[in-house]
Each structure stands twice: as structure tokens, then as C-alpha cells.
Amino acid sequence: MSKTILTIDDSRMMREMLLMVLQGAGFNVVQAEDGVEGLEALSRSTPDVIITDINMPRMDGYGVIEGVRQDPRYRATPILVLSTESSPEKKQRARDAGATGWIVKPFQADTLLDVVRRVSA
Amino acid sequence: MDPMDAIKQTYFQECDELLASLEEGLLSLEAGEADSDTINAVFRAVHSVKGGAGAFGFDAMVSFAHVFETTLDAMRSGKLDPDPESVKLMLRAADVLADHVAAAKGEGAVDETRAHAMADELAALVAPEGGAPRASAAVAAPVADEGGADDWGFKPLKFGDDDPPASPAGWRLIMRPTKAMYAKGHDALLFLRELSRLGPTATTLDTSWLPNLDGLDPEESYCTWTAELPAETPEIAIRDIFDFVGDDCPIELTLTAAVSEEAPAAAPAAPIDIDALLNSVRTPTAEREALEGGAEKPAAAAPAADKAANKNAPAPAGGGATIRVDLERVDRMIDLVGELVINQAMLQQRVTESGAARSSTIAMGLDELEQLTREIQDSVMAIRAQPVKSVFQRMPRLVREAASATGKQVRLVMEGEGTEVDKTVIERLSDPITHMLRNAIDHGLESTEERIASGKQEEGTVRLAALHRSGRIVIEVSDDGKGINRPKVREIAVKKGLVAVDANLSDEEIDNLIFLPGFSTATSVSNLSGRGVGMDVVKRSIQALGGRITISSIPGKGSTFTLSLPLTLAVLDGMVVSVGAQTLVAPLTTIIETLRPKPEEVRRLGPRGAVLAVRGSHVPLIDIGVALGQRAEPIDPTQGVVLLVESEVGGRAALVADEIQGQRQVVIKSLEANFQRVEGVAAATILGDGRVALILDVDAVVEKVFSDRRDAAPLAKAS
Amino acid sequence: MKLPQILDLAAATTLRTQLMERRGQKLALDGGEVERLGGLCLQVLIAARNQWRVDGVDFRIVNPSPAFADGARLMGADASLGDAP
Secondary structure (H helix, E strand, O other): OOOEEEEEOOOHHHHHHHHHHHHHOOOEEEEEOOHHHHHHHHHHOOOOEEEEOOOOOOOOHHHHHHHHHHOHHHOOOOEEEEEOOOOHHHHHHHHHHOOOEEEEOOOOHHHHHHHHHHHHO | OOHHHHHHHHHHHHHHHHHHHHHHHHHHHHOOOOOHHHHHHHHHHHHHHHHHHHHOOOHHHHHHHHHHHHHHHHHHOOOOOOOHHHHHHHHHHHHHHHHHHHHHHOOOOOOHHHHHHHHHHHHHHHOOOOOOOOHHHHHHOOOOOOOOOOOOOOOOOOOOOOOOOOOOOEEEEEEOOOHHHHHOOOOHHHHHHHHHHHOOOEEEEEOOOOOOHHHOOOOOOOOEEEEEEEOOOOHHHHHHHOOOOHHHOOEEEEEHHHHHHHHHHHHHHOHHHHHHHHHHHHOOHHHHHHHHOHHHOOHHHOHHHOOHHHOOOOOOOOOOOOOOOOHHHHHHHHHHHHHHHHHHHHHHHHHHHOOOOOOOHHHHHHHHHHHHHHHHHHHHHHHHEEEOHHHHOOHHHHHHHHHHHHOOOEEEEEEOOOOEEEHHHHOOOHHHHHHHHHHHHHHHOOOHHHHHHOOOOOOEEEEEEEEEEOOEEEEEEEEOOOOOOHHHHHHHHHHOOOOOOOOOOOHHHHHHHHHOOOOOOOOOOOOOOOOOOOHHHHHHHHHHOOOEEEEEEEOOOEEEEEEEEEOOOOEEEEEEEEEOOEEEEEEHHHEEEEEOOOHHHEEEEOOOEEEEEEOOEEEEEEEHHHHOOOOOOOOOHHHOEEEEEEEOOOEEEEEEEOEEEEEEEEEOEOHHHHOOOOOOEEEEEEOOOOOEEEEEOHHHHHHHHHHHOOOOHHHHHOO | OEOOOEEOHHHHHHHHHHHHHOOOOOEEEEOOOOOEEOHHHHHHHHHHHHHHHHHOOOEEEEOOOHHHHHHHHHOOOOOOOOOOO
16 A cells, blocks of 8 residues: 655645655655645545645744644654755754654655655655 | 656746745835735745755755845844845845846856855845854854764764774664654654664664553653664764654764774774763763763754744735646647637628528527637637736846946836736737836936936836736836937937938927837947847837837926737737738738829839828838739739838838728737748738638838838838 | 554554553463554563563463564564563
8 A cells, every 4th residue: 555645845846846756656645835735635635754845835844743743643643844954953943843854955856765765664 | 848847847937936926025125014924935935946946956046045045034033134225135136046047947147256246245244243144053063064963963983094993893873762752753663674774783672761561651762772783884874864853862873893992092082082972871871861961962952943923924815726737738729719710700601601691590699609709719818818917027127227227216116017918928028118118217217417407306217007908908118207309319310311301290200210220319329228229129029919109208207108919919900901812911000001092192113113102201112912922013003902001120111902801800820830931921810711811921021122122212211 | 462553653552551451361462463563562562571571471472473573673672572681
């Protein structure tokens, strides 16, 4: 059974790139354009892994992570942050919110898949 | 298309949107509307451009965007005020970023010097004293820059290359998961699995802190693990696995060989560190944590980024749902609806020819069909319609640049950005508007001194407006400058032989002289209009679109250029004429009037040339059939009809056709897509009776004839 | 008693509760369906084994699935949980 991944990013280009890489690796992909949509998507599908951007309109990635962790069904679901930023402060904040991993944009397809497999094995 | 190429195209599209919202945001900051939403949106725009640039390896763009982003981040976190000076700088930085995007598209180059200077200026904004610009970041990770420590301040043990451990050594990793680690989707299992992928791993489980089941909190972490890995495993590979989990799963990593045998040899480099680490291995947990405190936990001390400002940002009013559709599909549909319109017209004509009464049910049904067809056509065209905003939003930059090139103070006012027009037209609006704005700033507005002297505001105003008027789009460019200097325009036109010395010209006619080819009011070539193109080029490109351009000017008060264009290039209002056996369509916008010449109005010039006297001036007569190579000899103009047209190349001309069939709206079919380009013919259409008709390219016809007749100098004196 | 397929964070509390309900009984846990054994559930199982040992009652894991055995091995435990102190 292939795993489902929810990708949350306000950039169409990023969403398409993630879709191409993840689908190519056999994952089901559910897409959301911002944090609010991302949390809404949780009621329609049950992702095994969530990949979220940080800087987004309406609700940023930290809000997404906190929101996901508040949902009992997703307490243990790996949440990966995909961001161009990599400052320790930002990472710490994401970790405090409950993030599982951090992938720096731009990402290599292999790296992304590696991290996804690592957290979802 | 290669999927990456497709994504790259998406990225470029997105860049255009992002750059637009960047500029929009900065402009509203400039206008003093500095709320956190705006600053966040501006930051996000630069951030996203950077993100994609990295993905495609546009390194120069990434580094510029990074500096820009850092400055915006300072503004976002309140460390930098969005004062007018900073925002102005950022507007110019946005221009440089746009240059980078254009360069990435292959549409230009980045001025490296300018980009570097701009980056320096941006960086200086954040560090006005010239001190450390990002003090917080520098303090947060003091060890990070030495020796490849990771973000979390783990200080790697370094052994000099000169004295490697002599005996086979191994890595010993102790990992201590915390409750928080499990709570964030991690699992000790996953880390150990990753470690085992690096090489043969011997893992020992320490359950000494584990209570029995009755006292167990099932979500608390009690166990620790020790993993032994081969010495050749790269340290960075081990640390990478624990990179993000950080303090949620503290690790200790040592080389075991050093513990047993090599410690004395390696010690001189950093004896204290190693001793401390050795101690820590043997120290009970509580003490060890005390040892690890302080410097080893830099991240915990830096929750500075805790500005929740953007988290609860109100949702923007959600517009209607939208879908993205491949433009080709829309184009195809527009094409098909065009065919439908033609088909419907053919059907109607056949029914009429069959003698059916207008009141018959068939004819009435056809009327309804016609109505429906028109509505479908309008609706389909509306799909491809876009607001002129995409063109308008490029103009503030242009105005800024033109203002700085001329040293004038200019305020740009834009109206009607939401006015919609067909995509085919939008793409071709940019050049004319650019020219007209440049012209308004360069020639229309006075210098600051002149303005002060004449009691005007120092800052000149240029207004760019779009509106719909009677089924066409109207673009107005006006300035509050000095207006057209008519005596000077007239003088230049006479000097250049464009009008006769004694010509009796109205104000309007004088104003229109500036549209004549070769006319340039600038006595010296200025920075802006020094490209050898003048308003004649503007007029020409407008007419190529089936548009018209007019000018009105009040001395001392300013000028207004008004251009009116069809809403689409898919249909055209044309005059259908016969030339020999051919049916041709002349765009109505080029035709001034139609007339039947009287013999006394035609005057022969040379063996083949002829002119027509029209209200006192002489206009060259051009036989359309000859010009298109359909017949060798011109017909007698008095036996045909004359279309008096306005062409850019040679002013007015009288085109001779055999007869006029009528006016109608035709659906344009690109000729080049189906046939080779034909000189003098712009496109083709299919008429109601199914015949193909060529659409005349009036300019090309006139130009061709003029270049064929090099001896036609006196003809240019048309007014 | 059969162990569930996924033994992760979300399963740990339930697993402990179920085991506590069987306290004092001889127990053979069937690990044949386990697809994933995480650290927290490993803790629960070892704590239970220790508890049963203190109580003097027989506690065994039987029929471990490959995933169970693999997980236990990676985490330094034996599939029978026999080698921990």
C-alpha cells in the first residue's frame, strides 16, 4: 500500500516539483496551497507524512505543525519542513512546534526521498 | 516538454506574479501603509523567488535575493523601519531582482556592478554602524563556523591529520531519546536503522532506567542506546542523521580507539575537551546533563524569532474558485468558435439564397442561432481576457528610471488597471505604452526649475489610464507638462521637408506632425529618446493592432495621448472589396474615407505613377492589384473606388480597388500558420459564403510601392 | 494475545493498558502481524517482561514477524526480549 504525503506550499512551482518527485517514487500526493488549506486537507485524507513550507500566507508552517500536533490522529505523524531557511532559530522554532525534520530548499530529489523514507519507514 | 522545463516555466510565471506583488507591496509601504501583512507579503515574494532560483541553480539570483531577504527580514522583525529612504532603496532592489529573473529567462543580462552595489546598500541598511549586521545569528552559533559543526553547536572532535589513531578505531555513539523526540514523529528505531545503513552496527540497549510496567509512562523515554560503528564511517554522515532532532535526542559521539590507546597521542591538540568527554561517558545522567548545559545548548536560548505577527494574519477575501487551463486549449476553442461563426454565417446566407422568408421558422431559428453564436464568442473571448495590470505594473519602474535619467521629479498615477482586454492585445501594449510614457517624461514634463519658474508643483504628474469605450479599449497617457510647442513643431516639420512652408495647418494638424516618420522634436539626442525611434513608431505599432492614436495638448498645461484598440485581435472590422477576381478585406481603422474619383482629380506622374487631388493636397494612387502582383497594369481609378488610407510610412495614400462589397466583422486566421507570409497581406479570413479573403496590410502595401518608386519625393508632402 | 500491526507512539498507551489488564496471567504475545516496532512499545514490552518476571509469571513473545525481529535487533534487543538485563 503506497503511503500518502500531504504537501503544503504556496509556490505552485514547488508543489509541482514535489508532486513530480514524490509521485515518481510511488507516493500518493495530496496538495495544499497554504497552512489553512493544509489543515483542512487533514479531514479529507490521512497522510502518512506531511511536508510543509514555512513562509506562507494565511497560516505559516509553524501554525501548521502546531495544528497537526493538536489533532490526536496525527500525534506521531512525521512532519517535514521544506524551507529555504536554515537558521538554528527557525529550526528550533519548528522543532518546538513539533516538526520531525527539515529539508532545505532547493532540494535534491534523492535527499527528499531519503528523508521521507527515513521518517516513514 | 521535459517536466523540469515545464516546472521552470511555472517558476517564471510565478516570478512575474511575485515580482508584481513585491512591487505592489513596496509601493504601498512607500505610501505609508506599513502593516505587517504587507511586509510579510513582500518578504515572502523575495523568499519564494529565491527558493525557486536555488532549485534551478540561478546562483547569482540566489545570492542577491538572499541579501534582499535578510534586509526584509530585519524589517519584518521590526529591527529596520520602513522609512521612505529604505523603501525607495528596496524598490530599486526589486528592479535588480527583476533583472535577475529576466536574465534567468534569457531575456537580458544583469548589470553586475549595479547588482553588487545594490547588495552592499541593502546590507548597509541592516548594519548602519558598519558593525556586525546579524549580531544575533553570530552569537547563536559561535562554534558553527569552525570545523563543520552542525547547526546545533555540536563541537566535533578534531584529530590532526598528522597523527591519526594508530589502531583500528571505531565510533561509539550514545543516543538518549527524550519524550519530546517521540512526540514529534521520531522513533529510536528509525535512527538506529539509519545508522545501520552506514555500516555494520553493534547496538546495545540500556534499560537500567526503565521502570516495571506498573510504574511506566508509556510515552516517556527511558532507554538509551549505544551504537558502535566502523571508524571509516564519515562523522558527518552520523551527525547528519541527528541533525534536525537536536536536543530532543542528545548524542555523544566518540572514537573508541582514542579512549583505549590513542588518547595521550591525540591529547596535545585538545586535552581538556577529550577528558571532559571521556568523563561524560562515565558520568551518571544527571551530572552529565549539568555538564552539557550552557554552551552546548545554544538553540534553546534563541527563541527570538517568536514574532507571531504573521501567524494570525486575517485570511484575504477569497475570490471565486479558479482553474488553470493551458493557453493552447483556449486558443483552440477560440479558433473553433471562429469557425462556428463563419459556419453560421454561411448557413444564414444559404437560407437567404434559398428564398426562405425572413419570418419563416427556419430564418427565425437561425436568428436565434446567430445570437447564441455571438454570445458564445463573447464568452470564449472573455476567457482569454486579462486585466491590463500585467502591463501597467511594469511601468512604475520605467518611470523611476526615466525620472532619474532626466533628473525630473515624476509621480505616476495609474487608473483602470483592472480593465480587461484579450491576451493577444495585452502582449503588444507594452511597447507603445513604454514609448508614450518615456515621451511624456522626456518631452512633456518640464525640468524642476522650469516648473518652479512657472508656478507649478516641483513634481510632475504622468497619468496612465485604461478604460473601455464603445467596444474598444482606450489607453490614455497624459502629463501636466508644457504641452506641445506648436511653433517649434511646425518649424522642424518645415525644415525637414515634411510640410510646405506655406501650408495652412490647424493646431490639431500641427500636433499630429509629431507622428510623421523621421520627426523628432528633440534638438539633441537625449538619454531617453536616443534610440532613433519617435512617435511614428508608436503610431505604427498601434495601427498594426488595428488601433488609432490621437493627441490633444494645451500649451502650458500638458498633453494627452489617447490610443484606442480593438479588444481582441481575433476579430476585425473590415471593408470588404473586390480586386480582380479576389476578395480582400481592408481594416476599417486604417481607412479615412472611401470615394469615387472624378477624372479631373487624377493626375498622371510619369509612366505609371498617379496622384489624386484630395481637398487641396495630392495623395499617391496605388492600385492594390498591381501592388499584390495580381495584375500587371493598374485599372483606371475613375472606374474603381478609392480607399483613402492613413499609413505611417508615407502618410496618406489612395488605394484603388474594383468595387466595395460592404463592411463586416471578420474572424482573423493567421496566414503564416497556414501559408507562407505574403507581402502586403496581414492575415486571412473566411467570409460568410465560404470564400477565403485576404486581409490587407495597408502599411506594407504602401511601403512596398514607395520603395519601388524612389523618384516619389514630392509625394511625401501630404499633410 | 496478538500484538497489533503498528507499534508506535500512538499504540504505546493502549498496549500498556491491555498488558496491565492481564497482569498475573501467563502471557504469550503473538508478534506475527507486527509491521513496525518502535522504541516506546519496545520499552512497554520490556517493562512488562520485567514486571512478569518480578511477579514470577511466565511471559513470552511467540511467532515474531520479520519486522518485529528486525526492529528488536536494530534496537539491541532479542526478538524474545531475552538478552536485556
